[in-house]
Amino acid sequence: MHSDPEAIRKSVRQYFMIGAALFVCTGITVAVNQVHLAVPLAITVALIIASIKGSMVASVFMHLSHEKRWIYGALILTVLFFIVLMSVPMFTVGDSIGTPIGAANASHSQPPER
Amino acid sequence: MNIPYTVEERPDSGLANGKLGIWLFLASEVMLFGALFSTYIILRTGAPEWPHGELNIWLGMINTFILIASSVTMVMAWAELKLHNWARHRLFLILTFVLAGVFLVNKYFEYSSHFAKGEGPWHSTFLAIYFTLTGLHGLHIVGGMVVMAYLLGPGAILFKRNPEQFVNRIEYTGLYWHFVDLVWIFLFPVLYLL
Known part of the structure; x- marks a missing residue:
């Protein structure tokens, strides 16, 4: 967990970048769904993207990367x-x-x- | 008598009480939602056919964007507090609260359109698990909003008395809020897309 102001200022930029990445990943998830893949492949792709998004939230927003x-x-x-x-x-x-x-x-x- | 280790870290774990407490609470929440996800797996794999296209994907996607945005504003509320920007902290916390409210309003429209067509939880197995999962998630959103309202209202006084403890409370609220976002990140594809 960062506590010095300079480290937090650097993190602020990262928070917005992760937010933007999460937006893009959500868009990709919906776009892939519109392609109508076979159900097992669609489940695999959607869960992989969701796991990537989840790990970004946990590691950056919840500061799990340095706990x-x-x-x-x-x-x-x-x-x-x-x-x-x-x-x-x-x-x-x-x-x-x-x-x-x-x-x-x-x-x-x-x-x-x- | 003061409760020890509300601000300072315990010598054995290196954590304040609240930090360990919120993570253990979140661990129990993982098991709660995990039980419902495993129920979903049993119901889905046991069903001869599973409905597709019953939910409004675009409304679900908008709600995903709203929750992601609220996670960003929540972490910013904590960061601004650490940077001693009280006004900006309040702004970001209010934004988080408003975004949570917008999420629930969207959910209300979604639920009411189902009920208008007579599609309640009793209608099908899919809708039963849909209402259970999203209803429980919605209750978590309401719980988060109650805590945020407290921190915006009477709870804000703590900042004058013990600023570090207040910063910790914002951090713990943030951890809970990000978890609620994380659950939705999995609920959205599982219920709306697959």
């Missing part, structure tokens, strides 16, 4: 739990993606062939 170790420690723990939180539904539905609802259960309930 104390305790903050990083708390956030690493949060990220680990977040990954678990996101993985649980993935594992749950991972074997039935693209299968019509009920079909997966129906195939399990069929008696084995003799």
